[in-house]
Amino acid sequence: MRLDILNRGYSPGTKMLFATIRMFSGHPVPDAAKLVFYRPGFYGAKARAFTHEAMRGPSAWSVADRELMAAYVSKVNDSAFCIGAHTATASQAYQDGAKAQAALTDPDSAPIEDGLRATLRMLGKLTRDGTVSGADLREVLSAGVSRQQVADALAVCAAFNTTNRLADAFGFEVLSRDDFEAGAKFLLKRGYR
């Protein structure tokens, strides 16, 4: 990563944890995981709590839908690490990689529910333009999405606009497909805490 402290500035206990993860998983520790272990009292602890709540907390959206939103926001931001990580996670969560890929390529023609389609469009516009209107939100609501579901989708959007920015600022290493698949399996089993 672009700051030496993010490559080497960990406590002995955290270095031991990273070594244990590498040994038992057979995969490198992703930079996204390293980041939240660097001075966790400043960013990582609160970021993990918020991201877990957004992605795994109570919601009418499925985990798969929220992972797809995370991948879609990442795609709009062109954030390579997060696209790889969350496309893999959404694909595993749906048990349908073609569906996730189709939604990321073109939500308008993808085989997804109209409410999810409208929500992805709105999140894309908000991420790209920095703003959305009441009319944009009425379109989402009229597609059958509840007010709480919109709020939940906005939380996913905030979580991944943060992570995308940090991934690209600090220069997260883009992993191999196998490594992303292993990370996805971990995220679906353990979440973000």
Place this chain on the structure above:
Amino acid sequence: MPDEDEKRAAFRALEERILAGDGAASPEQRAAAFANAGVAPALQGLIAKVASRPTLITSADFDAATAAGFSEDQIFEMVVSAAVGQSARLYDAGLAALAAATDNEAAG
């Protein structure tokens, strides 16, 4: 209310920690990075890119900040503050539009 839910509260806790808690950068420096306004000249390029075009960031942006005397921990904190700040603006804009949409619905 959706804008007072647990997800929003968890994001507010993150904002609060970054802006008001202890840090290597001063609270004023973190607040400026969060707002992407009033940032020290050597950091303006980096912080503006974090907020608007993070894929354009290069090592040269970090080099400019360290050459001006900022420590890596200060830079780390201000980059995090900028990322959370831009996300906070998006979150607020989305919730405000949701409120506008549902207020009109209730009125209409």
